[in-house]
Structure formats: C-alpha cells, structure tokens
C-alpha cells in the first residue's frame with residue numbers, strides 16, 4: 207500500500223511537517239502513539255515517528271520530524287505526491303488521558319511534535335495546561351502558535367536568548383513546581399532534557415511522564431532492540447511504552463543506547479550526502 | 487546389497503563462511519535415485535507416523551527411485567504445501583527419520599533414508615512445473631489470516647482453494663514470518679519463500695503488509711465491521727527472552743530476533759549500498775544458547791565478518807536442541823562451541839559498549855522435568871572473556887501485543903493462545919495455531935496447524951451458509 211504525501215511544510219531549519227495518507231492508522235490512533243515509516247520496503251530503515259495529528263475526513267496523519275540522519279534527510283527530500291511504502295501503526299500505548307488538575311507540559315526541540323497531541327487531549331479532558339516550550343534558538347522553536355491555542359499559559363525559552371526567556375526548560379519548570387500547585391508533569395524532548403526535568407520534579411514529588419525515543423526495528427515487541435530499564439526492570443519501549451514514569455527511567459542507559467550506531471549512521475549520512483551533491 | 491547413504495553436496499566450509507549462499511547444494515538426479523533405493527519399502531511405513539503432516543513418504547520415495555519425479559511431488563503436495571522449505575528445515579532426525587526402519591536398523595536416525603533431502607530434491611527439480619492450485623467458485627465468504635509465517639501461508643492457500651476471499655495481514659513489510667526474518671539465506675534461500683508468496687498472489691489472495699492486528703484494526707473490528715466470516719491467528723511467538731543479568735542492556739547485546747531481523751529482513755549485510763539498516767559487525771562475538779536460533783545467529787555473525795564466534799551453552803552438546811546437522815555445520819565453519827558455561831554478567835566501557843562477559847561453569851546433575859540433566863553451577867569457576875557483541879538466543883515468550891488488545895481471547899498458562907483439536911479458540915469463527923499456540927515449535931507443525939485450521943474454517947463456513 208502506498209502512502210501519498212498530501213502536504214509538506216518546512217517549520218524551521220531542518221524540521222518538517224508532513225501530512226500522509228494512512229486511513230486505518232488515522233482511524234485507530236490515540237494521542238501518544240507512533241508509526242513506523244519507511245520510504246522503500248526493499249532498502250529503508252523503519253523509522254519511528256509520533257503521530258502529531260490526524261484528519262479523519264481526509265484519512266491522513268501528520269508527522270513532524272527533524273532531519274538528523276540518513277533516513278530523515280531522505281524523508282525531507284520527498285515532496286507532495288511522493289509516497290512512502292510503509293506507514294505501520296498506530297503503535298505504542300496511548301497516553302493515559304484523565305482529569306489530573308493542573309498539568310505542566312514541557313517540550314524540547316522536536317519534542318514539541320509528540321507533545322502537541324497530548325496537550326490537546328489533556329486540555330479536552332478538562333485539565334489546566336501550562337506549556338513550557340524550549341529550543342536552542344528562535345529558529346528551532348516549533349509549533350508555538352498551535353500550543354498557544356490549546357494551553358492556558360505558555361512559557362517559551364531559548365538556550366541563547368534569541369527568543370522568549372534565556373533559560374533551559376528546567377528553570378521555569380522548577381519555579382512552577384516550587385509554587386506547589388502542579389499535579390502532573392509531561393516532558394518530551396531529547397533524553398538529556400527529560401532526565402533533568404525528572405530530576406527537577408522529583409524534588410517536589412510531582413509525578414512525571416516522559417515519552418522515550420529508543421532505537422526500534424519492528425515496534426511490535428519482537429526484537430527487544432528498544433529495551434530500557436525502568437524501575438530496575440527491563441521494559442520494551444514499543445509495547446510497554448513509549449511513555450513511562452520518568453522518575454524510574456534509567457536515562458543514562460537510554461542516552462548510551464541511542465548512540466549504538468553512530469559510527470554507521472555517520473557513514474550512511476556521509477555517503478548519502480555525497481550522492482546528493484553529485485546530483486546537484 | 488547394501489547401498490551407501492548419499493552425502494549432501496555442500497559448499498566448502500572455508501568459502502561459505504564468508505558468503506551468504508546456501509550451504510547445502512542439493513542432490514544430483516543420480517544421488518537422489520540411489521538414496522531413494524535405500525528405502526526398505528516397509529509394509530507399515532513407520533516413517534509416515536513420524537511426519538507431523540503424515541506425508542505418504544513410502545510412496546514418494548519409491549516414485550523417486552523409479553524416476554517419476556513429478557508424481558513424487560504430487561504425492562507430497564497432497565499433504566504438504568511447501569516441500570522445498572520443509573525438505574530444508576525440518577528436524578528430520580526427530581520426525582520422519584526418527585521412526586524410519588532403516589534408521590532404527592543403523593541405530594542412528596541420521597543414517598535413515600534421507601527423507602528431507604529427497605523431498606527437497608523433487609521440490610527443487612519440479613519447481614517450474616508446479617502450477618498454482620485450482621480455486622473453487624467464489625463463495626462470497628471472507629477469511630482473515632493474521633500473520634504470514636508458514637502457518638498463515640498454508641491456511642491462506644487452503645481457504646482460498648475452497649473459494650473464500652482471503653486476506654493475509656502482516657505486521658512487517660514483507661510476508662513470510664520467520665522464514666523471511668529468522669532463518670538465514672544460507673539455509674533457506676529467500677527466493678523460495680518469495681515464490682510461494684507469488685503463488686498465493688496468483689490465486690488472488692490479498693496480502694496486506696505493515697498491518698498490525700490489535701493495533702491497526704482489532705479482531706472484533708475485522709469480524710464485526712469489516713465483514714470477515716472467520717479468522718486464523720498465526721502471529722508467531724514474538725517477545726525475546728533475556729536472562730536478566732547485570733549488563734544485559736549494554737550496547738552490543740542483541741536478542742537473536744533483533745540480530746537476525748537486521749541481517750535477514752532488513753538486509754543489514756548490504757548496509758551502505760543497498761540497505762539503510764546498520765548492524766554491529768566484526769569483532770569477537772558470543773552467542774548464548776544451543777538451539778537452531780543460536781546456530782543461525784552464530785553462523786550469521788561469521789558471515790558478517792566476526793573475528794571469532796563463541797557459542798556458550800549451559801549443558802552439553804547432547805542436550806542441545808539444535809539439529810545435529812546445524813551444530814556440525816557451525817563447527818566446520820569455525821564456531822567455537824563452549825559447553826557447560828553460562829554468562830552471569832556483562833561488563834561495559836564508559837560509553838556503554840559491552841567489553842567482556844563473566845561466565846560460570848556447570849556440571850550436569852539429576853534430570854529435570856524435561857528429562858534433560860539439570861546443569862548445576864560450580865562455585866568459584868568464574869572466568870572473564872573479552873567480547874564485542876553478544877547475541878542472546880534463549881527462546882521467546884508470547885508476544886503481548888495481540889493479547890493486550892484482545893482480552894476476550896483465552897490464553898494458556900504460558901501465555902499462548904488456547905486452542906482445541908481443530909485449532910478453534912474460545913471465540914466463534916476465530917482459529918489459531920503455529921508458534922502462537924505452541925510456543926516455539928517448527929515450520930512443519932505450524933503448517934500442520936494451518937491445514938487443520940483451514941479445514942475447520944472451510945467446514946464452519948459451509949455449515950454457516
């Protein structure tokens with residue numbers, strides 16, 4: 207089954223939004239779930255991407271991704287009308303959406319994309335939502351407008367101060383926590399950011415949900431490549447997660463495991479770029 | 487006159503350990519006929535009892551001896567749909583060849599009539615001649631097959647033959663199940679599997695890949711909203727077991743499932759030129775386990791350029807569940823078999839890469855429930871090996887995905903789907919089989935279930951109309 211790209215937009219330097227035909231996935235999907243997506247069944251890796259949004263009338267899903275390596279750079283080179291060979295899902299467990307009260311949602315970099323549907327659902331469930339959005343610089347801050355529409359309050363920070371407050375997300379998070387009224391924290395972004403968010407909320411005993419981005423192969427519990435230690439037990443991110451109690455996740459291990467194929471990835475990306483340059 | 491057993495021509499071990507081509511090359515016509523002549527034509531043909539699908543072995547072997555190869559294939563195809571696959575991967579020494587009279591006389595099932603090799607010979611020889619099975623007139627009924635391993639493929643063909651519309655749903659991007667992602671090319675060329683799938687397509691069986699039942703659509707959606715009248719669940723065994731010892735989540739420690747999937751299905755051995763999926767190659771590799779999966783992983787590691795491959799098994803070679811032929815091939819290719827040892831810890835470097843493993847030695851004690859002698863650890867026997875990659879091949883647990891999505895389906899205490907004699911489950915119209923019901927089993931048992939379930943489904947649908 208071919209999955210046609212029906213819309214594409216460049217959100218920042220190397221972040222793209224794509225709307226892709228995937229009728230069944232759109233119908234079944236709940237916030238927090240992801241798809242495995244591959245351009246060419248014969249050759250491509252299957253890349254996990256969160257479903258940022260769906261359009262049931264059009265039978266499409268929206269993904270937002272950062273072009274960081276061979277596969278995502280290739281995705282970025284595709285255009286409206288091109289097709290993916292595989293869009294498999296929706297995978298993973300949906301977010302536990304309930305009325306918690308006051309929820310602070312922290313998004314870092316590309317993490318804003320997976321965070322967006324969760325915030326939307328939390329808001330619909332009657333929660334008061336404060337969103338903290340962080341990025342390295344102004345250019346990399348995505349989806350701010352969309353978050354404004356669904357958040358009660360929004361705080362933006364950049365590492366270099368080029369937009370919003372010059373701070374790391376943990377600063378405003380710590381301030382909110384210290385005021386005491388927070389019932390739940392949801393943090394999604396680079397593993398290192400989630401690690402520090404959890405350290406911050408732990409001090410105040412605020413339950414914290416994180417969504418992990420382990421390396422995956424099948425996404426159905428068959429390979430164990432996505433395993434991560436949570437509360438001293440080995441869990442499979444794809445079938446037991448991707449969301450876990452952040453206070454129990456071994457982030458250092460996750461960060462190391464994300465580096466498994468660095469050597470090979472660099473080789474692949476370099477060769478790919480050579481080929482692209484050759485064509486230009 | 488005593489006819490000597492015909493040896494299987496094979497690629498030279500030194501050459502084959504660095505290519506992925508099939509190891510066993512297959513009999514010549516002359517060899518096949520001579521081998522077939524070894525059959526004693528036993529009146530009661532005990533070999534047939536040993537075959538899980540009861541192929542009429544005596545007849546097809548005789549037909550080969552007489553040079554009637556097409557007839558031989560027809561005989562086999564009456565009961566088995568994929569002889570080219572079974573002839574290659576069946577553990578004959580514990581099935582048809584175990585009960586063969588000649589094997590009994592020679593006191594070694596390996597010396598029985600080489601039934602598997604003969605089966606393979608006719609399947610390969612007549613591959614071009616076999617046409618796709620006839621399909622009965624359209625019944626207007628729809629059958630869903632979940633999983634495209636050997637169980638699912640056989641059930642799909644049999645239900646389609648009865649004239650039902652058949653759709654196969656497969657989670658991966660390519661159909662074939664373990665035949666595609668698990669068993670390596672050098673033992674089972676993927677081309678053979680692809681051909682069987684092509685036959686199904688010619689019969690108008692629809693194959694939907696990247697479609698995960700329990701996620702993309704649920705069992706009840708298929709049955710209640712999408713108009714399927716019956717369903718066969720053949721989703722395999724899934725979730726890999728780990729030992730839960732320190733360091734098991736270091737980088738470089740793989741499950742065999744992941745290692746073999748990267749290598750086979752995702753073509754990681756062609757990384758760079760024709761595949762985007764990487765795999766850690768080369769270095770010192772340790773494989774934990776003693777089954778077929780462990781042998782496949784060890785031999786795959788050699789082909790991916792490993793400097794050395796150690797196979798670590800807790801009991802002795804006699805207790806290894808792998809086929810004798812596999813162990814023999816692995817050793818010939820240079821796999822070092824370390825028995826009566828088991829890892830108790832992995833150690834890593836700063837960046838989280840596995841660097842060494844600590845193993846403990848064992849001795850064999852009293853027999854356990856499985857009748858095999860239980861390994862007992864020897865105090866103070868720890869030793870440390872340098873290692874770059876570990877492949878854990880100690881079996882699978884039931885995959886939780888379908889189970890969590892379908893609480894109404896009944897499972898047994900091992901987490902496998904509970905089935906009756908005709909592969910029926912507790913849900914009306916829903917049948918199951920293969921590894922999903924048996925735990926890890928064999929290709930031919932899964933196919934047998936596919937057959938049984940398809941017959942039950944066909945009967946059920948005939949009654950329903």
Ligand SMILES: Cc1cc2nc3c(=O)[nH]c(=O)nc-3n(C[C@H](O)[C@H](O)[C@H](O)COP(=O)(O)OP(=O)(O)OC[C@H]3O[C@@H](n4cnc5c(N)ncnc54)[C@H](O)[C@@H]3O)c2cc1C
Nearest residue numbers: 240254255256270271272274275276277278419420448471
């Ligand atoms: C459940 C889940 C949901 C995800 N959702 C999104 C999403 O919505 N948008 C998005 O942009 N990305 C998402 N990711 C991450 C995305 O899958 C990776 O960025 C992608 O696999 C990189 O592939 P590549 O071939 O382009 O790069 P590679 O060549 O594989 O990697 C390039 C660089 O990215 C790093 N990297 C590799 N894999 C990951 C990973 N899984 N997470 C983070 N860094 C990685 C590597 O260390 C390397 O430095 C998600 C991951 C998971 C598991």
Ligand SMILES: Cc1cc2nc3c(=O)[nH]c(=O)nc-3n(C[C@H](O)[C@H](O)[C@H](O)COP(=O)(O)OP(=O)(O)OC[C@H]3O[C@@H](n4cnc5c(N)ncnc54)[C@H](O)[C@@H]3O)c2cc1C
Nearest residue numbers: 633635636637657663664668699722920921927928929932
């Ligand atoms: C490395 C290895 C070597 C082996 N060697 C031998 C051998 O030499 N001889 C032998 O007889 N046996 C061998 N076996 C065992 C044999 O392969 C299995 O017993 C057999 O394949 C089981 O068949 P199956 O049809 O039940 O399932 P599988 O072959 O496991 O196929 C199940 C399929 O279902 C798909 N699936 C799972 N969940 C879903 C879902 N929710 N929705 C849709 N699709 C789904 C999977 O992706 C898979 O493709 C080996 C196994 C392995 C792993």
Ligand code: SF4
Nearest residue numbers: 537572576581582602
């Ligand atoms: S299918 Fe397997 S067990 Fe049966 S006769 Fe053939 S090789 Fe033997």
Ligand code: SF4
Nearest residue numbers: 525526528533586587
């Ligand atoms: S048991 Fe062995 S010797 Fe006897 S008929 Fe069967 S294959 Fe031939």
Ligand code: FES
Nearest residue numbers: 425427429430444
């Ligand atoms: S990705 Fe294979 S088990 Fe999770």
